[in-house]
Amino acid sequence: MPRPRIMVINPNSNHVVTAGLAEALKRLSFADGPEIVCETLTEGPYGIESQADAESVVMPLRRTVAGDNESAAFVIACYSDPGLHVCREATTRPVLGIAECGVLTALTRAETFGVIAIAQRSIRRHMRYLRQMGLMDRLAGERPLDMSVAETASGEGTLAKMITVGRALKEEDGAGAVVMGCAGMARHRKPLEDALGIPVIDPTQAAVTMALGAVQFGAS
Amino acid sequence: MPRPRIMVINPNSNHVVTAGLAEALKRLSFADGPEIVCETLTEGPYGIESQADAESVVMPLRRTVAGDNESAAFVIACYSDPGLHVCREATTRPVLGIAECGVLTALTRAETFGVIAIAQRSIRRHMRYLRQMGLMDRLAGERPLDMSVAETASGEGTLAKMITVGRALKEEDGAGAVVMGCAGMARHRKPLEDALGIPVIDPTQAAVTMALGAVQFGAS
Amino acid sequence: MPRPRIMVINPNSNHVVTAGLAEALKRLSFADGPEIVCETLTEGPYGIESQADAESVVMPLRRTVAGDNESAAFVIACYSDPGLHVCREATTRPVLGIAECGVLTALTRAETFGVIAIAQRSIRRHMRYLRQMGLMDRLAGERPLDMSVAETASGEGTLAKMITVGRALKEEDGAGAVVMGCAGMARHRKPLEDALGIPVIDPTQAAVTMALGAVQFGAS
Amino acid sequence: MPRPRIMVINPNSNHVVTAGLAEALKRLSFADGPEIVCETLTEGPYGIESQADAESVVMPLRRTVAGDNESAAFVIACYSDPGLHVCREATTRPVLGIAECGVLTALTRAETFGVIAIAQRSIRRHMRYLRQMGLMDRLAGERPLDMSVAETASGEGTLAKMITVGRALKEEDGAGAVVMGCAGMARHRKPLEDALGIPVIDPTQAAVTMALGAVQFGAS
Amino acid sequence: MPRPRIMVINPNSNHVVTAGLAEALKRLSFADGPEIVCETLTEGPYGIESQADAESVVMPLRRTVAGDNESAAFVIACYSDPGLHVCREATTRPVLGIAECGVLTALTRAETFGVIAIAQRSIRRHMRYLRQMGLMDRLAGERPLDMSVAETASGEGTLAKMITVGRALKEEDGAGAVVMGCAGMARHRKPLEDALGIPVIDPTQAAVTMALGAVQFGAS
């Protein structure tokens, strides 16, 4: 019997990001557990920064999910959770969004959470989404790195900036845990957590963890 | 290097329940993943039904956690999450409650959730806890089985009753997913899900899944 | 000087619906006021019933708005407000959604509002949207007609059914005003209001009214 | 057939304010639309600054509404919406309050809104009212000009101060739109909007716009 | 030194109600405690049933409070709390409303509360007030007796009806305590509590209790 598959879709077309996701998820890939496959949405933009970027991948994501009869669960690996509900309409198999799972996982570790966003202009969209999820009562704050996705991916100073922003979330806003509001920051999770002294959640790791649970317990 | 250990504590002293937990968690026990150990809190009451039952295990749970230097994460396997915050005070390792994780996992699968409680009198305590967690906006409803914990454990008619209550949660209250509000119902999860046609969450499986993620990603 | 134009976009490709919108908006077309133009999104599906229908028009709507340098304001005439935020990103001119404006207008007339949905399965999407708007505290309830969009457009019994559902919203749920949760029901507004004895809001009329205010007062 | 009439009542006895309202509403007065009449409540205080000022006009407003059989709709033009509910009890015709309509109109233009209050001591009353309306989740903040109504009416520096306060609402509090929290500031709307770069709502214009929609669509 | 005085103002002009209040408060009149004086607002309507009735007493209440330099605290004994904020503006001494105190006292006794209203049409006003107070999360429900104030005062069947309505609040709505939503029902409190088996709060007794605390602890 083949291992069931968790399909992690990177909705941007940057293969380096997809490779980073695969790396970040290795520790959930058990020999006798589900296979975790990370794929790139080739139709996606090179990065998802604007509302238009996010909306542009919605129907392609739906087609990807609807056309995949083999995966046992899907994870949409973009912190705006584009297409989450339309993909859920397309299948009865679990479809998980990393923003939703990241925030909900943070709530299992602390009273309040903060979010590190890449850019200021994403924050309004994230706030709208948190209101939609009904989770504003636990939000301590969200603060931007004010870097481009590209800069955060490559830049030397990213971790240092994340620590500065994370400290502000913890000390000024009262966050008890921090969610990294982007799919491509996993390698900074541990050093950031060590620097802050509170749990730091990588949202893709959070979502794939929950997908693994859903698959192992036979979600129908 | 030994496998890290997830310690699942059954706060009641009924070893049959503990054995049931171990059985329910087998599918998360990967050869190259964390070891999952289920233990019985021998000082606990035989079942946790009243507020006094729940409070009576708080300090023993704290002592158990504080005295365990080896486990990488803890799961308190009672749907009232007794002692969650005091255990978190006692360690920097993750301590997860099954009620919290069960509800948050349901939120990754549907807009709204319903809860099947064992007994009517637990519902007030659960509502208080949902208010504390700030999650009332997503609650469709909670309905009791009106059975004793003992009856649900052994009784023939438990599944049939759960289906009746689950259908009311889905059809009358509008629940998009159902949380089984007890640690000992896991064996009914799949048939209940099949009967209802919406996700059904076993809270212990949900919590141990999240503990596994926390351990694998090196929660500090 | 030409009259400023309010562009009302019907995102489905049913020209009969567009013609109905134009008819329903005549009383806002003043000789010395803005011109109100109703257009059909030819790329749209014939009706918007599913989440996929709604998402499929998002990027086409954005292109329509971005490509129109002449209109002073835009109204998206579908009760799911598809593409609202992405269209706002594309222009500094006002872009209004009929669901948002319909509900907010109802709040100017009564303490609580109810919504008549066409179909049961839309209600979950509407609830999510009301949560996102932060307006759940004033919602009395939403109930479906359980008719297809086509049936409501043509059917004889539509008004009678709307009265039945509206009475349930008023008498059982406590609604003080009712929003018709569809773009194509305007002709039933007045008889429904007369039958119920409480304000009934047609959402397209509400949105175009607000667009007219924004245009007249020189929204920039 | 005579044009239907929208009666805008200035509850303070300052005729200069009433004249300013008439001026501010001219662009909603269409040849083939409703007549917009602004009247002064002669029993009112010269300005409404305290809670007592606001309460003192409640019963006079009710008498005015109850005694007017000709107007098709009423607008109470004071940012505390005095007497709104008692006037609604007195007639089945629409009675609109400018605070309510101003805030709800702001919500059609942005995720969050800020309010510029004349005086610090009004803010508590406004907060109470926003809680009553159930709209706190969208409030970014409210800040005072710390000027008297008289100063704002005549003073040279009013616009400059409004820009300073508006910028704080936008940049520090995160407001996406600003409501001018007073009936007499309409002439500053456009320059303030130009300076801030986000929508600025004059509440009287917002309320009369909604009254016009209610009248044109035959509110009963 | 004279005993400090708590002034309880019955805002309707029915002296029988005032006498009933005095009777209901006897057990808070301690020899060495504050004097409790109940007075009738002679300008008030004979009963307060409509919004207009409630508003009509606001300015007279303010004059009463402002003109009384001797009382140490004031209680407004009408379940709509008319004039509460304007009276607080008129004095630095405590001014308490019976609706506010009744509900807040219920919250000290149970998770959730229900309200018995005299008439259906009051409920909308009470809901608006509960939203204003930010207390909706604890409300189980409000149900009317559907009797006039006069009927409840004199009628034989009042207690029986209250028990029926109270049972519905407890059993169907889940109320853990019941507030009697009227100033004149105190004599039914004990038998109703005995019949229901959950705390029943008379709001005037609750408010005068809190006034007594404020006076004894030297509120300034």
Add this chain to the structure above:
Amino acid sequence: MPRPRIMVINPNSNHVVTAGLAEALKRLSFADGPEIVCETLTEGPYGIESQADAESVVMPLRRTVAGDNESAAFVIACYSDPGLHVCREATTRPVLGIAECGVLTALTRAETFGVIAIAQRSIRRHMRYLRQMGLMDRLAGERPLDMSVAETASGEGTLAKMITVGRALKEEDGAGAVVMGCAGMARHRKPLEDALGIPVIDPTQAAVTMALGAVQFGAS
């Protein structure tokens, strides 16, 4: 007939604190009113500062309440309200918590309240409790004294620090009333209130006031 007794339980074992409570409550001890008795929970820790301190007294408090057949009402005099719900399960007589009563009493005096906490680390626990009570909408803020319980009890500078913190709550956070978040600060209430110019609530005085009302009106 003996006077009914209100039992005030100090859950820490510091008899000086208990004596202070008795002193602070003298003005509620009327010759013809209930007897107010303050007792020390000898099993309690010397001070309640941690979550473990709070939890450790829960079951002893329950035993105390369950074993006392003579008191008419109970007050748990620790600002974390330890054991409140389990004590309520143990008796049908009123059991009141000082945090709950302190906050609810503040709400009878002002729109918003602030809390002065002893230590920073208590604030998270208090926030969780306020969310549980559903009262966050009225919270202006909570700020710590950053002193030990011992320091606040004895230290010279306590009042000065309370004034500093209280002013920040009033002026920066907008609190309209202040709750002293500790059982042992009553002697500072009046001077603090005089310095701040807004109501200051001692929570034990608030709770015993409400207990007195419950007892006098024959709570069953």
